[in-house]
Amino acid sequence: MKFDPSLVAARHSSPLGGMLLAATDRGLAGLWFDGQRHHPDAAGWRFDPAHPVLVRTMRQLDEYFAGRRTTFDLPLDLQGGTPFQQSVWQALLRIPCGERRTYGQLGAGIGRSTAVRAVGAAVGRNPVCIVVPCHRVLGADGSLTGYAGGLERKTALLRIEGLM
Structure with missing residues (x-):
């Protein structure tokens, strides 16, 4: 997986454990549970929990886990894959x-x-x-x-x- 150098990250707590979120200016590029297989090494990533895409993602995840959301309305950046x-x-x-x-x-x-x-x-x-x-x-x-x-x-x- 290749990650855009402009990527920013944040941490989030969920009922299923801690999560790492990552975004670029184009959209959400990563969302992993702690300990998940293929979890990236975030060393060197810039952490910015105020990034607008990450803030929206955290809010929507909280709504999902509370049973108030069934779909996500987020821009995605999936360019790191083949x-x-x-x-x-x-x-x-x-x-x-x-x-x-x-x-x-x-x-x-x-x-x-x-x-x-x-x-x-x-x-x-x-x-x-x-x-x-x-x-x-x-x-x-x-x-x-x-x-x-x-x-x-x-x-x-x-x-x-x-x-x-």
Whole structure:
């Protein structure tokens, strides 16, 4: 994952643990739980919790966790991923709250129905958890499979959305 040099970051507390947020002038570029797989090393990042995108993100996350928000209205900067990853992340954004998809369905939705493992890898590298809802993707048999933030968090997010 490549990060824009203009990136700014902030920390936020959630009911599921601490989070690291990152934004550029274009939009939200990162949202990770502490201890999440693929969590970036933020050493050297400029921290600015007053950045307008980060302030909006924190407010909307609080509303989401309180059950008062089902969609996010935030500009996103997903340019750090490969074109394939970006296509998968865009497909994730089309999964409405209250619905789930399998990795196969996600792949078919981007015209790559045989690339299930590559789709899974791109989902796992999603840099903006919750907002880009990778937690809504399940295994072919409906099982809870891989979530970079941990299956306990995936279960909790699905419960918030009424899917468990």
